[in-house]
Amino acid sequence: MITGAATHQAGRGWTEVMLLLVAIVWGTSYGLTKDVLVYVGVFSFIALRFGLTSLFLLPQVLADFRAGKNREWYRALPTGAVLAIIFACEVNGIANTSATHAAILISLSMILTALLESLLNRAAVPLFLWSMGILSVLGVVLLSTKQGFDLTLNLGDWLILGAALGRAVMVTLTKTLTQGRAITLFSLTAIQSLVVTLVAITVAFQLGEQVSDSALLTTEFWLITLYLVVMCTLFALFAQNMALSRTSPTRVALLMGSEPLFGALFAMLWLGESLSLVQWLGALLIIVSVMCVSIQRK
Template identity: 45%
Template sequence: MSSQKRLLWISDLMLLAVAMVWGTSYGVAKVALAFYPVLGLLALRFGLTFVVLLPALRSLRHVKPSTLAGAVGTGGLLLSVLLAETFGISLTRASNAAFLISLCVVLTPLVEWALLRRKPTGVEWLAVLLSLAGAVMVSGGVFIPTAGDALILLAALLRALMVCVTRRVMHESTLAPLSVTAVQAGTVALGSFGAAIISEFVFASAQWHALPALAGHGTFWTSVVYLVLACTLFAFFAQNFAVKRSSPTRVALLMGSEPAFGALFAYAWLGEQLSVWGWLGGGLMVLGSLLAAVPWQRNAGTSVVLRSAVSSDA
């Protein structure tokens, strides 16, 4: 197997791990939000991430301003995703959030087609349809979104846009994925802190106050550590690493198992209940992500065939 194919498989496995981690993040974030407001939690989570990643910023000394601007731009998009997503989580069930955010799988091929002029393959469209069918089954076929659900749907659209923009930035950039993650974390932390201050003084909304003490608030701090280490440091580095070596649609589809992990965690950790249709719909989403992980190629005609993983490399 060539080094390029090995890197692709490694990135696929990393993305599946990200799907598992991010699936659990909805339940963990909902627990943390019971102790601390949305903007304050985002500023804390990404501020700690930025501090940990400070050494990765050394590579910025020789970077072009346009390259740095691209990384900051993806950080701004990430901030918008997280604002919609986290406020949505605070207003809906964790399992609902996990399933609805997966609709970015449906939206990513359309955004990619519009921005990057890459037409999705037949297999990718099949995986998209499976994910869409799964989302309909989860909603019971009739879906009237609450305010929280609507925010999660907005986050799904913004996430699809971010994957495509990050793909373009990473493809044209000489920055290491860890450096991009550091810039994104700093942008989100600064944006969240600024929004919290504005909310406090302009709208009299308490989005920033004293942090819970370590003693007696172990659940909160354990949640924060998990969100920083697993859901931010590892997850965003893995996504930036993978999106440079794959297409945005493949990245989105590989992470399509995220809602199933999210529903399982919400059921086991928060006691949320899901119908049989919901579990079946989640299964279709997982199937769609597995389809994306299988190596396919076009034959001499127009059909798509499965390529052997052990075939000799040219």
């Protein structure tokens, strides 16, 4: 069962460690996803990634249903729909922008989550939070600056920003719909993944996407795909859902605030990407604002 905040004490410390690991593996996912998209269409890849995740969890989910632990399983469906939108934006965004940009822009979800939770709780948004939000926006502007201060956000950048907003909605909605309800963490993760899979298959079929025959014969493709399934999807979603059962959406989002740093570093090491001095300043402003909010909230 997904229980209330009282369970936080039992897992105190482990929750933070798991969310840090999520930040690390999600940070590596941007560069690896760009490599996989060479072989397969965006929605075909999403369907494969989340379909395998659902299959891995199926035995445990069936056991939970037989034990009567998932009487309110339907509450996971809206969160799965939001997750489908997030990954449609995120993977398409990665395909159309640099992995470094994607990793850094997605960090705005931390600020957006804090703002959204304050609004839903009908609490005044602190001046400090607004200040950090403005600092983050300035960072985005500088990050999008080309030579001669030509400000451009391409389609990929806008899609990543859409994914950042979706993440804020996702963690808040998951907390609201599943807190204290009769659905296990494994089942919540599996149902979310299944919804994403069905949506992705439908869209891929409508678009007539094709999977390259070479992908099925490439060791690199399957190794990267399995890593993204096991670590960046199965483990990451389970850890996030577990953390949401123990603490607030804002704290969950902010504890993963180091994701853009790992993402940018990995993109440079794996893909050889680079940033100009002005873009580095923008990236630094985003990361500093996220970490300041994280420290203040703690």
